[in-house]
Amino acid sequence: MKEIPKTTSSILISVIGESKASPTNEKYAEQVGALLAEAGAVVVCGGMTGVMEKVCKGAKSRGGTTIGILPGSNNVDANKWVDYPICTGIGDARNAIVVQAGQAVIAIGGSYGTLSEIGHALSANKRLVGLNTWDLDTNRLNSKHMVICQTAVEAVEAALKF
Amino acid sequence: MKEIPKTTSSILISVIGESKASPTNEKYAEQVGALLAEAGAVVVCGGMTGVMEKVCKGAKSRGGTTIGILPGSNNVDANKWVDYPICTGIGDARNAIVVQAGQAVIAIGGSYGTLSEIGHALSANKRLVGLNTWDLDTNRLNSKHMVICQTAVEAVEAALKF
Amino acid sequence: MKEIPKTTSSILISVIGESKASPTNEKYAEQVGALLAEAGAVVVCGGMTGVMEKVCKGAKSRGGTTIGILPGSNNVDANKWVDYPICTGIGDARNAIVVQAGQAVIAIGGSYGTLSEIGHALSANKRLVGLNTWDLDTNRLNSKHMVICQTAVEAVEAALKF
Amino acid sequence: MKEIPKTTSSILISVIGESKASPTNEKYAEQVGALLAEAGAVVVCGGMTGVMEKVCKGAKSRGGTTIGILPGSNNVDANKWVDYPICTGIGDARNAIVVQAGQAVIAIGGSYGTLSEIGHALSANKRLVGLNTWDLDTNRLNSKHMVICQTAVEAVEAALKF
Numbered sequence: 001m002k003e004i005p006k007t008t009s010s011i012l013i014s015v016i017g018e019s020k021a022s023p024t025n026e027k028y029a030e031q032v033g034a035l036l037a038e039a040g041a042v043v044v045c046g047g048m049t050g051v052m053e054k055v056c057k058g059a060k061s062r063g064g065t066t067i068g069i070l071p072g073s074n075n076v077d078a079n080k081w082v083d084y085p086i087c088t089g090i091g092d093a094r095n096a097i098v099v100q101a102g103q104a105v106i107a108i109g110g111s112y113g114t115l116s117e118i119g120h121a122l123s124a125n126k127r128l129v130g131l132n133t134w135d136l137d138t139n140r141l142n143s144k145h146m147v148i149c150q151t152a153v154e155a156v157e158a159a160l161k162f
Numbered sequence: 163m164k165e166i167p168k169t170t171s172s173i174l175i176s177v178i179g180e181s182k183a184s185p186t187n188e189k190y191a192e193q194v195g196a197l198l199a200e201a202g203a204v205v206v207c208g209g210m211t212g213v214m215e216k217v218c219k220g221a222k223s224r225g226g227t228t229i230g231i232l233p234g235s236n237n238v239d240a241n242k243w244v245d246y247p248i249c250t251g252i253g254d255a256r257n258a259i260v261v262q263a264g265q266a267v268i269a270i271g272g273s274y275g276t277l278s279e280i281g282h283a284l285s286a287n288k289r290l291v292g293l294n295t296w297d298l299d300t301n302r303l304n305s306k307h308m309v310i311c312q313t314a315v316e317a318v319e320a321a322l323k324f
Numbered sequence: 325m326k327e328i329p330k331t332t333s334s335i336l337i338s339v340i341g342e343s344k345a346s347p348t349n350e351k352y353a354e355q356v357g358a359l360l361a362e363a364g365a366v367v368v369c370g371g372m373t374g375v376m377e378k379v380c381k382g383a384k385s386r387g388g389t390t391i392g393i394l395p396g397s398n399n400v401d402a403n404k405w406v407d408y409p410i411c412t413g414i415g416d417a418r419n420a421i422v423v424q425a426g427q428a429v430i431a432i433g434g435s436y437g438t439l440s441e442i443g444h445a446l447s448a449n450k451r452l453v454g455l456n457t458w459d460l461d462t463n464r465l466n467s468k469h470m471v472i473c474q475t476a477v478e479a480v481e482a483a484l485k486f
Numbered sequence: 487m488k489e490i491p492k493t494t495s496s497i498l499i500s501v502i503g504e505s506k507a508s509p510t511n512e513k514y515a516e517q518v519g520a521l522l523a524e525a526g527a528v529v530v531c532g533g534m535t536g537v538m539e540k541v542c543k544g545a546k547s548r549g550g551t552t553i554g555i556l557p558g559s560n561n562v563d564a565n566k567w568v569d570y571p572i573c574t575g576i577g578d579a580r581n582a583i584v585v586q587a588g589q590a591v592i593a594i595g596g597s598y599g600t601l602s603e604i605g606h607a608l609s610a611n612k613r614l615v616g617l618n619t620w621d622l623d624t625n626r627l628n629s630k631h632m633v634i635c636q637t638a639v640e641a642v643e644a645a646l647k648f
Contacts, residue, residue, distance in 0.1 A: 004219060004222055004223045004243070005222060006222075006242040006243065007222065007228070007242060007243055007244060007245050010245060010246060010247075012237075012246065012247075042246065044248075057166055060166055060167060060168075060169065061166045065246075066169070067229075067246060067248070069248070073262055073286065073415070075174075075265075080168040080169060081166070081168065081169055082169060083169050083172060084172060084174065084204065084227075084229060084246065085172075085174075085263075086206075086229070086231070086248060086259070086263045087259075087262040087263055088259045088262055088263075088417075089258065089259070089262045089286075089414075089415040089416065089417060090258075090259070090413075090414040090415060090417050090579075091397075091413040091414060091415065091582075092413065092582055092606060092609055092610065093412075093413060093414050093576075093579045093582035093583070095582070095602075095605075095606075096251065096252075096577075096578055096579035096581070096582065096602075097248070097249075097250045097251070097252070097259075097579070100235055100249040100250055100251045101248045101249055101250075103237075110626070111609075111626065111628070112605050112606075112608035112609040112630070113605065113609050114605070115601070115602075115604065115605030115608065115622075115626075116581075116582075116601075116602045116603075116604075116605025116606045116609060117602075117605070118601065118602075118605070119581075119598050119599065119600070119601030119602025119603070119604070119605055120578060120581075120598075120602045122598035122601065123578055123597075123598040123599050123602060124235065124251070124578065134623045134626055135623040135625070135626075136601075136623070137620045137621040137622070139621070140596070140597065140601075140620055140621075142597070144598070235577075250579075251576075251577040251578065251579060252417075252575075252576040252577060252579050253420075253559070253575040253576060253577065254420055254444060254447055254448065254575065255414075255417045255420035255421070255574075255575065255576050257420070257440075257443075257444075258415075258416055258417035258419070258420065258440075259417070272464070273447075273464065273466070274443050274444075274446035274447040274468065275443065275447050276443070277439070277440075277442065277443030277446065277460075277464075278419075278420075278439075278440045278441075278442075278443025278444045278447060279440075279443070280439065280440075280443070281419075281436050281437065281438070281439030281440025281441070281442070281443055282416060282419075282436075282440045284436035284439065285416055285435075285436040285437050285440060286416065296461045296464055297461040297463070297464075298439075298461070299458045299459040299460070301459070302434070302435065302439075302458055302459075304435070306436065328543055328546055328547045328567070329546060330546075330566040330567065331546065331552070331566060331567055331568060331569050334569060334570060334571075336561075336570065336571075366570060368572075381490060384490055384491060384492075384493065385490045389570075390493070391553075391570060391572070393572070397586055397610065399498075399589075404492045404493060405490075405492065405493055406493060407493050407496060408496060408498065408528065408551075408553060408570065409496075409498075409587075410530075410553070410555070410572060410583070410587045411583075411586040411587055412583045412586055412587075413582065413583070413586045413610075414582070414583070420575065420576075421572070421573075421574045421575070421576070421583075424559055424573040424574055424575045425571075425572045425573055425574075427561075448559065448575075
């Protein structure tokens with residue numbers, strides 16, 4: 001009788017960032033997505049535009065897998081490179097879930113929603129990597145920190161080092 | 163130059179049910195999972211034990227894909243046939259998300275959490291299919307209803323008919 | 325030096341029910357609100373129309389206190405007898421919070437959202453009282469149950485007996 | 487026949503800050519709570535220790551009203567100056583709700599949870615006032631900002647100016 005294969009646990013990495021991305025951040029996002037896919041990691045993101053779209057596009061360019069955790073209730077809101085759109089219907093509170101879902105978090109660029117996710121990631125003791133993102137107030141970071149990287153390669157290496 | 167393939171949108175079907183399942187409901191769950199996988203649909207569930215575990219096992223027996231939306235913050239809580247564990251950290255409020263994430267919902271057996279999910283599914287106007295589950299008060303169902311099925315085959319057919 | 329008085333812990337009772345209420349259920353809701361206020365209990369509800377509005381109106385008719393836990397982000401959505409509108413922005417997932425917030429739960433009439441709240445209340449082991457509401461499938465209630473009452477007086481007495 | 491008085495809409499102000507507060511921040515919190523109560527505003531907070539406890543204590547010292555939106559499911563977790571404990575059971579995702587519930591937000595000191603709340607407040611276009619809190623990266627604030635104050639009096643005035 002044939003054995004049903006158990007799932008070999010996937011590594012999920014959350015990528016957070018601005019929905020209206022600068023060309024630089026779009027490029028970083030696409031590179032990060034491609035590198036995560038090459039490393040066999042699954043991309044989790046908010047499923048919308050900007051950094052979220054480009055990181056999914058990058059992952060799909062290397063045959064990777066992408067999950068989008070959406071604020072609304074309609075899966076057509078997902079960008080076209082999201083394999084699995086998870087509609088939540090809970091609005092911006094879904095930011096906390098985007099962060100919870102990853103074993104590490106990479107922040108690329110980012111506006112206010114990204115700032116909330118950085119806070120949630122630090123609260124939840126997630127490994128947090130930053131690429132051209134919020135410059136955090138070092139007086140308040142105590143023992144925790146965000147690993148600051150200069151390239152997509154560095155960011156993905158730092159995220160997967162655990 | 164090579165085109166990056168857009169995602170052909172997956173059909174996600176939510177399967178809800180009791181965490182301590184009877185042998186009958188375990189069998190139904192495993193059959194439903196297998197049939198959904200054969201039909202190319204992705205299984206979404208709460209990621210834990212009982213019906214949730216067996217539906218994932220059934221899907222994996224046919225090479226399907228499984229997503230578990232977990233109440234807690236630790237992906238080791240997922241059963242071993244969950245491909246993509248989505249930790250939410252929001253406890254039972256995640257029931258609303260399990261339901262939102264599927265294009266249709268199949269209820270198998272079920273206790274109180276399942277009852278909450280049936281309510282959320284009806285509220286959200288999801289196609290809802292029942293297999294050996296809560297007998298709903300017909301005086302209150304108004305125009306909405308749960309399609310009652312007697313076999314896993316019927317349930318999967320009903321869920322995918324949209 | 326004057327001592328700052330500690331709060332004597334309020335008893336919060338969640339009242340759930342349909343947003344488009346029948347005259348009978350509106351009357352029950354108003355009576356339940358009045359009786360809860362007379363007993364010194366605080367009314368918690370979803371803050372919107374129908375049963376939610378009438379239970380608040382009843383409570384205010386006796387000088388009671390009312391809290392509305394709203395699905396949206398705008399406090400003008402609250403009915404005019406809500407003292408403290410709590411905007412959540414999380415949509416129907418707020419149903420789980422309406423139930424969590426009360427020490428007991430009274431269901432009056434009710435549609436699909438109420439059904440989800442009944443499920444959440446049973447899951448959370450809350451004392452649950454029903455007045456002209458969903459007739460639950462007794463085969464699935466196991467050891468838990470909803471105390472079925474015929475009058476507002478009975479319902480409030482049952483809710484406060486803990 | 488006597489008219490039932492409609493609720494004159496309360497002004498709810500969210501106060502966010504660290505659970506292990508420095509003496510300076512404890513003092514600020516207590517002053518802010520007292521001043522909000524004197525102005526007739528209701529204090530909303532996370533309901534726990536540190537800044538959350540002291541702002542409630544300050545409000546109660548002037549006969550004010552306090553609401554604590556708790557991460558867990560047990561109202562005994564609320565500090566003793568919370569009038570209305572709202573158990574949510576959704577963990578840190580409740581941070582988004584603490585912010586949504588207020589018409590303005592005052593941040594006092596603060597660690598990572600507070601940072602997530604600052605992000606949520608900016609996302610939600612809430613009036614945001616800071617007192618000895620995170621120094622935000624001005625390159626990323628664009629048109630939005632946090633009003634930086636040096637005293638509790640200034641902070642409460644800024645929060646109520648809308």
